[in-house]
Amino acid sequence: MREDKHTRNLMVLMGIMTLLSVVIAFTAEPEEVAIVYSVSNDEEEKEPFYAADVKDGIHVPTGLKVDTHLEPVLANCLACHSADVIRNTRLDKQGWTSLIHWMQEKQNLWDLGADEKRIVAYLTKNYAPEAQGRRANLALQRDDWYELED
Numbered sequence: 456m457r458e459d460k461h462t463r464n465l466m467v468l469m470g471i472m473t474l475l476s477v478v479i480a481f482t483a484e485p486e487e488v489a490i491v492y493s494v495s496n497d498e499e500e501k502e503p504f505y506a507a508d509v510k511d512g513i514h515v516p517t518g519l520k521v522d523t524h525l526e527p528v529l530a531n532c533l534a535c536h537s538a539d540v541i542r543n544t545r546l547d548k549q550g551w552t553s554l555i556h557w558m559q560e561k562q563n564l565w566d567l568g569a570d571e572k573r574i575v576a577y578l579t580k581n582y583a584p585e586a587q588g589r590r591a592n593l594a595l596q597r598d599d600w601y602e603l604e605d
């Protein structure tokens with residue numbers, strides 16, 4: 456009888472410990488659980504980021520929108536300046552392409568290879584000029600400008 460009680464106590468203790476380890480495993484910091492988040496299926500895109508960094512469709516560390524081909528942007532576009540300059544810029548496809556070429560010519564931006572197309576596609580989709588339907592800039596419509604006198 457006495458031995459049975461000991462065994463039961465031991466079992467209860469082990470049960471508690473198991474429960475504890477399960478609780479610890481589930482409440483661990485999300486960063487420790489390395490869930491890699493990737494929005495592209497493309498094998499060549501080797502800059503995955505952590506699921507814990509994504510909130511409401513935004514990659515929190517950079518503020519950039521999570522969408523296809525964000526990976527090559529993270530890998531190539533943050534070495535010289537922050538993502539702020541990207542987030543504050545709105546350009547169409549041609550605009551983004553020539554901005555990249557300007558950085559390559561004047562700022563030592565490296566050849567992006569096949570990633571250039573992906574980066575431009577991401578930027579054109581997510582950081583395009585303001586949606587249509589808004590009135591055009593009034594300054595462009597004015598025809599009553601006058602010359603300042605010297």
Ligand code: HEC
Binds near residue numbers: 531536555
């Ligand atoms: C080798 C360094 C370097 C890299 C890498 C780089 N840039 Fe730049 N970028 C610059 C410099 C320098 C400027 C000019 C900053 C200034 O005028 O103060 C700039 C400016 C910009 C601007 C602001 C343009 C404006 O209107 O003033 C944007 C947007 C931009 N870069 C986007 C990108 C994107 C997208 C990538 C990735 C393809 C990238 N950059 C990678 C060097 C770089």
